[in-house]
Amino acid sequence: MTVITDALCPFCGCLCDDLTIVVEDNKITDVKQACKLGASKIMGHHRIKAPMMRKDKNSEFKEVSYEEAINEAANILSNSKRPLLYGWASAVCEVHKKGILLAEELGAIIDNTATVCHGPSTLAVHEKGLPSATLGQVKNRADVIVFWGSNPVHAHPRHMGRYSVFAKGLFSEKGRKGRKVVVVDVRKTDTANMADQFVQLEQGSDYLVISALRAILSGHADVVPESVGGVSKEQLSKLVDTLKTGKFVGIFFGMGLTQSKSRYKNIDNAISLVTELNAFTKCVITPMRGHYNVTGFGNVCAWETGFATAVDFARGAPYYNPGETAANDVLLRKETDAAMIIAGDAGAHFPADSVRHLAKIPVVQIDPYWNPTTEVANVVIPVAICGVEVEGTAYRMDGVSLRMRKMVEPTHLPDTEVLEKITERVKALRGE
Template identity: 50%
Template sequence: MQETIKHVACPYCGACCDDLEITVEDGKIIEVKNACIIGTEIYHHASREGRVGSPRRRQPDGTYKDITYEEAIDFTAKMLIKAKKPLIYGFGSTNCEGMAAAGRVAEDAGAVLDNCASICHGSSFLAIFDTGYPSCTLGEVKNRADVVIYWGSNPQHAHPRHLSRYGVFPRGYFTGKGYKGRKVIVVDPRYTDTARCADHFLQVQQGHDYELFDAFRMVMHGYADKIPAIVAGVPKEKILEVCEIIKGGRYVHIFFGMGLCHSDGRNHNVDIAINLVRDINEYTKCTIMAMRGHYNIAGPGIVWAWQFGFPYCIDLTKGSHAHMNPGETSSVDLANRGEVDAFINIGTDAGAHFPIRAFEKLGSGIPMVTIDPSVNMAATVSDVHIPVAIVGVETGGICYRMDNVPIQYRAVVEPYNGILTDEELFDRIYERMQELKKEGWTTDEGVWDYATPLADVRPVKEVYE
């Protein structure tokens, strides 16, 4: 018998579209409506045969052998206890309940707890710490904004339904004309697919965003005559034209992406963008928002700020208090310096996203566990790969949208092959750690034993018995 479940939230990007309709028959997903092509594939993948349905342990010859959850949990718990400075990283694709459970494990293990923000919007955090965050919700953008600016972001690729649901096309309470009533401005070094939808495109010179922001601020402060003929590759006339559009808007909103965070200037680019918002508010209402990537990458910052007082790069090795210092306690820097001696990759793919030299130190020299519903690059070099239920498909939970609005996700089918959720897994790891400590397991000077590696296979770490 078929059943259609409505108002389902999508576990892909930070837009967290919650208008999906999923048709289920005999415990399998038959049809997905309203989702983008990537979100649709996530749902169909859940019902596809051939998924990894049980934990796997890498063998000395590089192959994988299925093991039980008890064995995988025992391996992970012993790894965390024996390590002096384990790193638990990821959490872009988990629910907040799983993040909180992982926080408890990290605190007990004296680990470094970090999320994907440290390699994406972490620099935005630093700017927000310094300058503030005059933001809003996506609903306010939809209902109020008549001037929308996409700076250093390409939502047509990264957030496929963002323009249609929030930024450009929807008709809102005060924006009844939709696209026809809005002015869309795109600033990017490339003529992207998002730029094709724009009324005005400013092709900024790569790495010179700060200069262009500075020119905008000069106009807002009345120093337009001091601006050179060309700033960061953009003609002065175009800058003045766009500034007049901004001044004449009822509600201006700026969406900024990793084009600002990962080009020259980094957090200073975001800092001056926020200051530009402050300047625009002398003329009209203006807000700003980061285009967060994964559907719950905003979650760790909120959950861990409540648990530990910091959003990312959290060093819990001191035992008595948490410590955060990006550059010192961030994952890539710790890996480059060889400071961690155990690694858990969860809800992300460090193998695809980390610099190769950093990941080589994590994937070849220390014990490593990957927790993810699918096989990714990190899983292929991990000692243990533990599959978990897909949030929004096989399990529910709270996830925070890019505007920090919590969305209640729910399950539409049962977990494949009875696999655990992230929360259940970390709770069981924590319980096993307590049992091992009662048995006398502690961190010591010992190191992990290595199996004899083949010439073309990364070494396999053997757990203490």
């Protein structure tokens, strides 16, 4: 029996690094400290046993060798005039680098799961920057915590215990007792049930409410009507007082802000609010990132191509224009004629029209797990689980890079090796 301590969890953007893993005969038998979601992934579930192929979407899968599956994947991608490479969020940075090289070789579009979650946050940061901090700073210093459009009780189960609400730090020895917690959302979530202040606003009114807060903060409360987005002026003024009087304010926002009306302008406005609050106190803002390394892909893609996501290599050089080059843009316009989905699940999270188009074109899936994308795939290549069977680098939601550890020996090929083989095969097919 082997006991691995201080292991990282490859599930969500919290990247909890205090896990204890028990391994017996190259099999994980126990996971301690992790939430149920993280433990479930580490223990393994719905694994794809072997590479599979089928002639068309209506026929049954047939198990094949890795060589056959990789050759067919390379044929599909090299014959495509407009290939899409999508996913990447549940893979380590070393995989991202190989994927970007393949995209460049193919002249493909490469996009990640942020396109349907925190892509708008990236656009806002382009315009305003990001006055943020590490989760360690929030744990040690914050006395006011705001969750806007996010529900960590379910989406990031250990966030409040390790980094924000309940965590005890260097200057926050009292933990929860020394903090005020504010939740802003369209409904009363389980997170809101724990809050000192709950601000319930109308769907799609985030931008208006943030603008009202900025007006009150700047001393122009007279221009704010008695109710904004379903929130009374009195409650808005109370929230401003809470934010101004805090010694260190940490604001965490989720998809309730990024995917509602006004989208990236919501985050743009929220960042402006944070900047203005820093005239009164210390205030930081952090996106609640979902997959454990979706932040990592943005970093790798940015330093490799100059852009964080939705990069089009069709011109022979990186081109970026969200609204034109993101995954759903090309799928809804029916531009792409082949797709590779890796370390992400487009079948579960894309709009119905996008999934319908995926069902009509050749799709290569590279993933450890059987999921809805498998149902629309032509070629399925199972791989080792990054952060469990393969080591590598991942970025926490606050942008801190951490090293994932290998806990057991892999039963499948790693993503990096599969991508290398596909790239080599593509080059051979093109006579390079």
